[in-house]
Amino acid sequence: MAVGQNEFPTMPPIPGIKLGTTNAGIKQTVxxxxxxxxxxxxxxxxxVFTKNAFCAAPxxxxxxxxKNKPRWLLINSGNANAGTGLxxxxxxxATCHQVAAEADGKANQVLPFSTGVIGQRLPVDKVKAGVPGAFSKLNEDNWDKAARAIMTTDTFPKGVTQTIMxxxxxxxxxxxxxxxGMIQPDMATMLAFLATDAKIAQPLLQSCLAKAVEQSFNRITVDGDTSTNDACVLMASGLSLAPEITENSSQYQQFADTVLSVCKQLAELIVRDGEGATKLMRIVVEQAQSDEEAVRVGKTIAHSPLVKTxxxxxxxxxxxxxxAVGRAGVAYMVLTDVQIYLDDVCIVRSGGVxxxxxxxxxxxxxxxEEITVTIKLGRGQAYQEVLTCDFSYDYVKINAEYRT
Amino acid sequence: MAVGQNEFPTMPPIPGIKLGTTNAGIKQTVxxxxxxxxxxxxxxxxxVFTKNAFCAAPxxxxxxxxKNKPRWLLINSGNANAGTGLxxxxxxxATCHQVAAEADGKANQVLPFSTGVIGQRLPVDKVKAGVPGAFSKLNEDNWDKAARAIMTTDTFPKGVTQTIMxxxxxxxxxxxxxxxGMIQPDMATMLAFLATDAKIAQPLLQSCLAKAVEQSFNRITVDGDTSTNDACVLMASGLSLAPEITENSSQYQQFADTVLSVCKQLAELIVRDGEGATKLMRIVVEQAQSDEEAVRVGKTIAHSPLVKTxxxxxxxxxxxxxxAVGRAGVAYMVLTDVQIYLDDVCIVRSGGVxxxxxxxxxxxxxxxEEITVTIKLGRGQAYQEVLTCDFSYDYVKINAEYRT
Structure with a gap:
């Protein structure tokens, strides 16, 4: 029940980034x-992390x-460790300490991530017991296995790779x-992990990621709900032979564009696997007065149950x-200036059909199966896109029957 | 498919307010x-009218x-006259002119209202031809017929009456x-018409209605969509024997409380008849820092497809x-201060179960069938309620299959 063919690509190793997976028995599956x-x-x-005020413990x-120059990421699926208090x-x-003990490192250099059921205590003993097995599997070639290990109700593993010179x-x-789902049926979350062999200082890497996420993961919506566990990480091993990427260089721009491109593709894969999705809708808002205005109109359309059904x-x-355009909260919008297109077919002009x-x-x-809806507001030059999917019987089914 | 028994009450006449209905053939039904x-x-x-920037022609x-001391209201169902341009x-x-001609009055004292399909031209000849018939039926006893004449996909007529001394x-x-539905499946709109025999000046009546609507119709949501045709009217004939209601009097307070009560009941009836509704959810947000904050949290919950399913x-x-509480956009919310109740059962305390x-x-x-969800934010004294209904297969069915 996903939109399109979504085959996992052949992903090359990133020198200096090793991945290891194991079955810790958290999910009771093989x-x-x-x-x-x-x-x-x-x-x-x-x-970058979720903006939900009630973010999860991890x-x-x-x-x-x-802030402590992280060396390890530990991600479990099956339990979100959210709504679990102190x-x-x-x-x-405790899981960070287990990784540190195994690696002979510091616990405060471990970043934990969890995705799965909300409100149940993390089976911490199982996680800890799984850590040595994951260590023993560390290898630069494990991207495919890694993508599968973080899945919850996803119907396919999601991976993207790009190489630039x-x-x-x-x-x-x-x-x-x-x-x-933005939130799974209690499966808190969207998670994304990116890695590169580029050499780039942390502050620049952080601002590069923040901008890319804003234009990619923050431009998709399945149901408008923001998870308690959302996180996106970008690691840079610095082992490429290319010189260090510095601010305001053409190399930085090329790198940042590629990070954005990878984020956009990963984000699109999430929408394609949206709960009950049968269609991918690309909402393009043009001729807005500002990016913010364009996003606001795009998201109002993308969140409308009436549009989605x-x-x-x-x-x-x-x-x-x-x-939906009319109730987006944009001041002084002129109905007769608005045009709406379905792909290249103009359906609304001058406020009517x-x-x-x-x-x-x-x-x-x-x-x-894939449709671009273009809204031309006739107000300015700004342009933004929002990606979403439709609202089907299966959305209700998946979300109503999840716990039963 | 409505929540609860919703019998139409016996509605007394309001002296000075006459209602007449007819079949003008707009809807192709009897x-x-x-x-x-x-x-x-x-x-x-x-x-008061819709806040949708693209409000309909009527x-x-x-x-x-x-502003011209209206004397007549003309309401048609079956066609919303929305998205129809100049x-x-x-x-x-033209329909106002027809009423004026029949009444020997002024067209600019006629308020037109339309509800029904969006984007098709109003069958103006049919409406005009129906006007004499509606005039011939004018009578103070026609509230029941009036409530039925404005229905579109409503499953029951909605009326409320209250008398005070x-x-x-x-x-x-x-x-x-x-x-x-906030918007019907293209049936643009929520409409409400209230009348009283109280004597009260227009500016005071207007502020009384605006406050009541804010606390009633603006506190309900079926799907978060705001129609292009929403309107609520309050007429005061002044024919009661009670003295004129003036500002800052105890009589005004009593009157305003009753207007609010009638509006709240009418609003609740709309939610009970929400598309596909099987449950009425009363979201009560307590201990907020402001009314605005309480409403924001309440509406975020009420709009969440995950909560509704x-x-x-x-x-x-x-x-x-x-x-949903966490993503409502309230700054500095403390998870461990939040409590959630289902009726009187406390389900969340200190950020966990x-x-x-x-x-x-x-x-x-x-x-x-009816559930009160109470959220105590632990931040202040403000308190607000939002009413909504659940999200069922039938919501998708009604909205996906409407045009087919």
Whole structure:
């Protein structure tokens, strides 16, 4: 029940980034559910986290530890360690200590991540017991296994890789992600882990990641819910032969563009695997007065249950789209300046149905699995995109029947 | 498919307010679809309208005409005259002229209202042809027929009446409303018409209505969508024997409380008839720092598809409620101060599941048709309520299959 073919790519190793997975028995399946990532000593690491005020225990710990030059990431699926109070915080810390003991390192250099059921205590003994096994599997070639180990209700593993040439030397960026609802049916979260062999200082890496996330993961929505555990990490081992990437250089711009591209692709894969999704909708808002205004209009459309159910029904229902634009909270919007397109078919012009629009033309677009909805506001030059999926019976089914 | 028994009450006449309905053939059913309301000469009239930037043509005209001491309201169901551009505006004006001609009055004293399909031209000839018939039926006893004439996909007519004693004289407030989604599946709108025999100046009546709407109709949500045609009107004929209601009097407070009460009941009836609704959810937010903050938290919960599908499944899923509170955008919220109750069962305390909570107790509440969810934020004294309904297969069915 995902949109499109989504084959896992062949992902090259990133020198200095090793991954190890094991089945720690957290999920009661035969699948690996614990992932350890170890970075080379001089690697830098950036991360951004959920804006949800009630972030989960591992997010709190990871935020604290991020400033200590992290060396290890420990990710478990099956339990989110969210809504678990002080106990959850202590449990997350205990898993960091286990990694440190095994690695002969410091616990405050370990970033913990959890995804899975909310509100149940993390089976901390199982996680700790799994750590040595994950260590023993550490290898630079394990991206595929890593992508599978972090899955919860995802229907396919998600990976993206891109290689660019900087000053004649190859630099690779790998990324994996998981998540099939902004919040899963209690499966707290979207997680994404990227790694590169580029050499780049932490502050620059952090600002590069923050900008990329804003334009990618923060531009997708399945149901408008923001998880308690969302996190995206970018590690840079510095082992490429390319020279260090510095601010305001053309190399930085090329690197940042590639990070953004990888993030966008990973984000799109999450929407393609959206709960119950049958269609991928790309909402493009043009001619806005500002980026913020464009995003606001795009997200209002993307969150509208009426728009999403219409797309599920392949119904070119422009009235619902127009009404959503109108209630987006943009001041002094002029109805007659607004145009709406389904792919290249103009459906609304001057505030009403376009003269040359035909139901047949609209229906032809709506019958596709991937549709671009373009809104031209006629107010300015700003342009932004939001990605979402439709709202189907299966969305209700998945979310209503999850606990039963 | 509505929540609860919702019988239409016996509604007494309001002296000076006459209602007439007819079948103008707009809806192609045998039901009346045109309602005319005539006010006594000295009546005052207040109205509030949708905040959607793209309001429908009749809303534009009604806003213009409101300042001219309106005498007549003309309401049609079956066609919303929305997304119809300049033509729609001229059509709405034309219907006002028809009423004026029949009444020997002024067109700019007629307020037009439309509800029904978006984006199709109003069948203006049918509406005009129906006007004489509606005039011939004008009668103070027609509240029941009026409530039925404004229905679109509503499954029951909605009416509320309350009588209070002011200075020893009876004052009655009647109200009718329609709407089964914030926006119907293209059935633009929530409409509500209230009338009283109280004597009260227009500016005071307007501020009384605006406050009441803010606390009632603006506190309900079915799907978060705001229609292009929403309107609420309060007419005061001034024919009660009670003295004029003036500002800052105890009589005003009593009157305003009753207007609010009638509005709240009418709003609740709309939620009970929400598309696909199987449960009525009363979201009570307590201990907020401000009313605005309380409403923001309440609406975030009420709009969450994850919360709504959990209620459809009778699943006491506190993790989803807590996550919605966390992403409501309230600064410096402290997780451990938050408590959540299902009716009188405490389910969350100190950021996690309450020690004394049992699944059996939670399940008992969730199996009810009406549930109060109370969120105590532990931040202040403010308190607000939001009403909503659950999200069922039928919501998707109704909205996905409407045009097919």
């Amino acid at each position: 699948r690996d559910d614990l992932l350890l990532i170890a970075m080379a000593e001089k690697a830098t690491c950036a991360a 997010v709190l710990v990871a935020k604290e530890h991020l 106990q959850g915080y202590e449990d997350a810390k 900087l000053d004649g030397h190859a630099v690779t960026i790998n990324g994996i992600s998981k998540g099939a 219409a797309f599920f029904a392949s119904d070119p229902n422009w009235g619902r789209i127009l009404a 376009a003269n040359d629009y035909t139901e047949a033309a609209g229906q032809r677009v709506m019958d596709q | 039901r009346d679809d045109l309602l005319l309301i005539a006010m006594a000469e000295k009546a005052t009239c207040a109205a 809303v534009l005209v009604a806003k213009e005409h409101l 033509q729609g505006y001229e059509d709405a004006k 002011l200075d020893g004289h009876a004052v009655t407030i009647n109200g009718i409303s329609k709407g089964a 959990a209620f459809f499944a009778s699943d006491p899923n506190w993790g989803r409620i807590l996550a 309450a020690n004394d909570y049992t699944e059996a107790a939670g399940q008992r509440v969730m199996d009810q």
